[in-house]
Amino acid sequence: MPKISAPTVPEHRARQRAALIRAAVDILAEQGTTAVTPAAVTARAGLSRPSFYQYFPSSAALLAAVVEDAFTTADTAMAHALDTASDPRARIDAFVRAELQLAAQGLHRPAAALMRADLPAECRDRVHELHHLHYTPLITAIADLSPADPHLTAQLIGGLLQAAMTAVDQGTEPDHVATRTLALIHQGLGN
Structure with a gap:
């Protein structure tokens, strides 16, 4: 089972999702929408690329x-x-x-x-x-x-x-x- 970084699983998931959104905002402001990719966002958020799809089905959804x-x-x-x-x-x-x-x-x-x-x-x-x-x-x-x-x-x-x-x-x-x-x-x- 993966490690969670919060007291509960729902809190962990909320933090991970928020980290992906913050990373996307930074990339969006710096480089534009085409740079908001699962790879770029997860790298900026410090998460594994597959974790992106646990929260968003696509870059458009993000x-x-x-x-x-x-x-x-x-x-x-x-x-x-x-x-x-x-x-x-x-x-x-x-x-x-x-x-x-x-x-x-x-x-x-x-x-x-x-x-x-x-x-x-x-x-x-x-x-x-x-x-x-x-x-x-x-x-x-x-x-x-x-x-x-x-x-x-x-x-x-x-x-x-x-x-x-x-x-x-x-x-x-x-x-x-x-x-x-x-x-x-x-x-x-x-x-």
């Missing part, structure tokens, strides 16, 4: 798990950040600050890499669907402020957020970036 895992983590953090924000402006502020903190933690890396990647249509569609769902609280807050076109406004703010996340990626302090980004957003929304 990429799907990366997508779901990244958005689940980000959405949970975002929901927590929005818990105490009651009015639309506070929800926009909380969303922007949380999004930049997620960027500082590197949690947007998998989604960003997958959105740039040449993926199968169903995987690309799922990434776009999850991305839209992630941005729904921002769209709702903007709509509550009654701008003329909340979806377009959210799309434009999303572009500003992408630039802000790039600044964070390049080492600018997240709170400083958030303060400047929010000043621009509030000026643009006229509030």
Whole structure:
């Protein structure tokens, strides 16, 4: 029987699966989707190649798990950040600050890499669907402020957020970036 590295077999399996997902995220961000192979992922995770197939039937299935895992983590953090924000402006502020903190933690890396990647249509569609769902609280807050076109406004703010996340990626302090980004957003929304 193989050695397990956790108190229970289910915990061991969860750790192994998480290690494969982390390895895939690193490879994806560094080299793109074509480099996410069972051999590369298991080597990066420090596992035997056959163990890959105990968790995922294919590289595509692993990429799907990366997508779901990244958005689940980000959405949970975002929901927590929005818990105490009651009015639309506070929800926009909380969303922007949380999004930049997620960027500082590197949690947007998998989604960003997958959105740039040449993926199968169903995987690309799922990434776009999850991305839209992630941005729904921002769209709702903007709509509550009654701008003329909340979806377009959210799309434009999303572009500003992408630039802000790039600044964070390049080492600018997240709170400083958030303060400047929010000043621009509030000026643009006229509030």
